Amino acid sequence: MSTREQMSIVIVGHVDHGKSTVVGRLFADTGSLPDGKLAAVRAECERTGKVFEYAFLLDALTDEQDQGITIDTARCFFKTQRRDYVIIDAPGHIEFLKNMISGAARAEAAVLVIDAKEGVRENSRRHGWLLGMLGVRQVVVCVNKMDLADWREDRFASIEKEYREFLAGIGAPPPVRFIPIAALHGANLATKGSEMPWYTGPTLLETLDGFTKSPAAQHRPLRLPVQAVYKFTDGGDDRRIVAGRIESGSVTVGDEVVFSPSNKRARIRSIESFNTTERTRVCAGHSTGFTLDTEIFVTRGEIMSRVDSAPQVGTRLRANLVWLGRKPMETSRDYKIKLHTAALPVRIHRLISVRDASTLDPGAGADRIGRHEVADVELETRQPVAFDLAEQDQATGRFVIVDGFDIAGGGIITATVADDQEGFRLESRLRDFRWISGGVSPSERRALFHHAPALVLFTGKHGVGKHRYARALEQALFRARIATYLLDGANLLLGVGNDLAAESARHELVRRFGEIAHLLTDAGLVVVSTSNAIGLSDHASVRTLLGDRPLLTIDIDPAGTATSDCDLRLRGDESELTVVTRITGLLRDRGVIGLNDTTHTDL
Amino acid sequence: MDQLDQLEAQSVYILREAYRHFERLCMLWSIGKDSTVMLWLARKAFFGHVPFPLMHIDTSYKLPEMIAYRDRLAREFNLRMIVGADAAAVKEGRTFPLTQHLPDGDPRKLTRVQCCGILKRDALNSTLSGERQRQRLNLTTGVYEPDPDREPYHGVIAGVRADEEGSRSKERYFSPRDKSGTWDVGDQPPEFWNQFKTDYAPGTHVRIHPLLDWTELTIWEYIKRENIPVVSLYFDQGQGTRYRSLGCGPCQSPIRSNAKNLDDVIAELKSGQLRSIAERSGRLQDGKHGLEELRREGYM
CATH class of the missing domain: 3.40.50.300 (P-loop containing nucleotide triphosphate hydrolases)
Structure with missing residues (x-):
């Protein structure tokens, strides 16, 4: 050897x-x-x-x-x-x-x-x-x-x-x-x-x-960026394997692990490998794979860790980066960030300083990073991403920026910056980490109901027809044997929120709404919701509290002047049937209903 | 972790990145020891499966034992086995061995490098693009049949090692090629840490090199550790010779060696006669710049 x-x-x-x-x-x-x-x-x-x-x-x-x-x-x-x-x-x-x-x-x-x-x-x-x-x-x-x-x-x-x-x-x-x-x-x-x-x-x-070899990373907290989830069915193989390289720490069969940013938890059932003796423990450096004791949906780009030493999750990263692109990096454009195995849209949130690395002279302009310049920046990713500071864990703390087809820059994360979802994100993480599950798993619910849970959120001003459409949708889903419930914001104020004065406690109302939607979707329901109190601007907060369950936002805007992001925008003069058809189409696209050809054919 | 564990982990990581990012992905298999190790690493990466086709460019000058070994492993490992070959060139005599007898100065006479250009580089590029009809092994009958699939491949996994020769030492793990398969060695993309070039413009393709960090010695040590089947041409069968590197019959020569098994081969490389002799010294097309020119134009 x-x-x-x-x-x-x-x-x-x-x-x-x-x-x-x-x-x-x-x-x-x-x-x-x-x-x-x-x-x-x-x-x-x-x-x-x-x-x-x-x-x-x-x-x-x-x-x-x-x-x-x-x-x-x-x-x-x-x-x-x-x-x-x-x-x-x-x-x-x-x-x-x-x-x-x-x-x-x-x-x-x-x-x-x-x-x-x-x-x-x-x-x-x-x-x-x-x-x-x-x-x-x-x-x-x-x-x-x-x-x-x-x-x-x-x-x-x-x-x-x-x-x-x-x-x-x-x-x-x-x-x-x-x-x-x-x-x-x-x-x-x-x-x-x-x-x-x-x-x-x-x-x-x-x-x-x-010189010495860098000390083995196996004594540091576990970090395994998920590279892929494989299910190769050739030859009757039915293993569902979460694959990746252990960048630090180690994993033993039976360990409880958590995936960030989805906050999903599971225990390691087995360590998978080809042409080796059976293993019960694997440590930093190995490209390996695991099966889990519960069938949770995790994807590439999440980091597997232990619950008590999870990585950070956020959308704003302070970083040192070097730019190599022929075109400068500009503050007004979207780029792609590749950070461990995650890849997602990113843009410069704030350019703190730009300079030439050899002369320390300030660079060309305050709104761009030129070729061969280095910068201290705050980046903002479109969705939350899991990461570490580079000084704590290099593999999960450094990234490249892709412009078009080319890697055009790279850098290291030097600090985290709070974004406006910080509070709710922390709340939902702690909640998910400690959540005590019942005896019925989400996949068992899916199998019985023939659909996944989701939240359909109608937004728009008072009197534009939200309630009418929401009721029509609820009835149509119910007739198609979908477990559904209409959560009306007005009802929320009567009971769960009756201690709140609507305007001054808006933040708390949104929180309670998000947590109730979380409970109802945990029960497997397709929740249809309408509210004057929860607006389109709150949907980021609701999404944070809801986790990775699908959220559809339907905005009704008779004036036709709204520009903010939503999944479907209506004028309010469409027929109920049209609206139901369009929304069920979106639910199908998102994999909520119509999980196989024989279900929900009457929608 | 020892050195072989580290090499394996990095290669597996690269193979999984390739499989993730390239829908039209194939692996070049020359039947030699390096690309067979690479095939084995794919089985490691995908837990016993090989989820993309293997491609062999057959020059018709490969030793018969290599072809038999290829087809045996393809069936044993349940591989999607694809072969590309320029049969017309061989039939029409446009090869180095078939023009060797011609007098110097005859325009039909081909050098070894020109022959590699036709039978390997051009055959590879046209098989990858789908211009050339591919042949696919029917695993039930053991017969090669025309492959109905003519779509081009965008990701091509090749088993080159950085220590083999000068131009290969400059390769990236993920190396883009333009529409005609050309490698712009003077303008390669940056490769930070383990972030690779996985975005590519339409019509271009990316070569993926999971074995860059391996050496001839670590390849043999891994073959031994994993008990990977290799062609017996690598061992002395009693004649006092063996092949150190496998190419086409007319352009390679066996070396004098009594190495009869893996231990002998490893000992010969570590402390024996091959300790400081370049591996490809028995390959006759490698002379100054020959291989480099071929590689820029799409050769492995």
Whole structure:
């Protein structure tokens, strides 16, 4: 079995500061090159009349050799006594920043190369910021080409001082070490050079071997972003498997888990795998799958955790992000955010600051983030999403932004920001986490009733015909053997809400309405509701309290001037039959009724 | 978790992302050890099932044992097995082996790289797009029949490894190709953490590479751990030779080796004669830039 440890290291820095030479030299000096490769590259140089460079070992592609720069992230393997290294040689040229990021985002440690003669340059600074943002915590800075600086200690010291001050200024973590090197001569890479007796620290190779693998995430709270729910029926397989990678923590058969943001709970019935012995426990790092003891409906993008250490749920995220798109990121547009396995519409809620990562200068405009700029922003997702702060859990705290077909930016979540649903969301989470279920499960109710629960909410001003339509709908559903109930807002004020003065306690009225709708839908009913007190503006609150049960909002607007979102807008002059037909069509589309061909055919 | 567990977890994660985002998805299976490991990883990812078709581009120069092994596994694993081949090129003699006897300078004479271009790259691109008739294995009869499905594939899983050769070391896990299958290596999308390029414009496709982080050694160690069936051509059958990498008969040569089983092969790679010899050294089309040019135009 393979017992050797592997670590991936990215080499970054400004263009022409000698990154590829550092890597080529490390390969040659550790004897990690295939036989004949060094000779072949030397021969190729001789044939084309170029002076041999160690960089050519890596720059295998024609483009790069022609231009003499690394375009993309090459990956190579080299070995020391301690472990195997995957070296990611990332390009220093600004045009290829996205390639540098692709390389660094995979790395466990980084070597940042600064030219002793040129000193700290634009990309030295930009890469320093990015390593911090990308979560690379083990960084060694090599001050290269010391031969061109006459091997002088004061030159090395002044670069170290300047760069440390820069990093401290932007709040990036300090590097582990600075090493003076001359990659072309091999000084302080694999062996100590005699040229700089004033440097008594370890070589680059010793420093790399001293880096540690990130500690196992299995002692942190459980996080499993749901990647998919599978049911493959070939060969009579009837398992319904919740699949994903455990990003932190561990899972044992019998554990109670909760899914966020749906707040669904279940116990782990089994751990599923192919061609292994049966497992009862699986820990962080494994891509795995589970069956659950109850048939709950969970989807990709939810996070599975324990009840007492659930992730945060919200719609507003404060983040640091870097933008790579050719078109700037603008405050007035919708984008797609991909955060762990979730993907949903997002837009900039507030742009706190934008700047160029190398100069710290303010960016182009206050309403957009330009290419290669970094920003401190508040993002707002269209629906609530589960997440963590990046400092607590990297895998569930970092994201990318998709513009059109392309990943155009990425970032980390630095703080949560309360939105207007915060209070109700917390209430419904605590309620769901502690809910004591009866002996009949929602799926058993569905099977008996032949339909799912839902809330149909009629809104509109007094006297536009809400009650007339609601009654017609209730009667039609009932005749089609659908378990239904008309919840009239006026009745709510008579009993459950008779201690409330309607206007001043509106928030509390909405809460009580939402909780009653939650109870009735928990009983499996299709609740039809009409109220003057609950308006379209409250539907976000009702939705929060209702959880993931379908909510249809039907707005009646005789003037035809309303623009807010709803599922169906009526003028109030439609016939009752038309309205019933359109709403039952929506219920069918949402999978509430007509679950099979033989039910509800009379609607 | 050991290194093989980590590699497996990442590959499984990538395969599940591919299955989630690409409705028209297939996996290229060259019958070699790498793509067979990839097939095995698909069974890991989907709990014993393989929910997309396997595609083999048959050049007609594959060793007969490879074809028999392909069809045996396809039936054993219950695979949707699709084969694409440019039979006309072989029939009309437009291949390297069939033009080898022609004098130098004859315009009909084809190099090895040109032959790969016709039988592999072009055959692959046209089979993926559906322009070329695909053949599908009938699992009941064991016979290949014309596949009625002519729709193009938008997601193509390929078993390339970063350590194989220079151009492959620059690949992304999810790598977009344009309408003609071309790889723009100078302008690849960013790949942050485990967020991949899963949105694509109509007419384009994405190559998915779950094996990028594997090496020849870890592939063999995994085959051993999982007891994955591989073609016996990889082992010395008593002649003192074996194949290290499998391609077309005329363009590969066996290596001298007495490795008769998995333990021998692993020992040979770890500390024996192959410790520092590149795997594809026995592949004759790889010379300077040959493979890279092919890959830009859609080759695996």
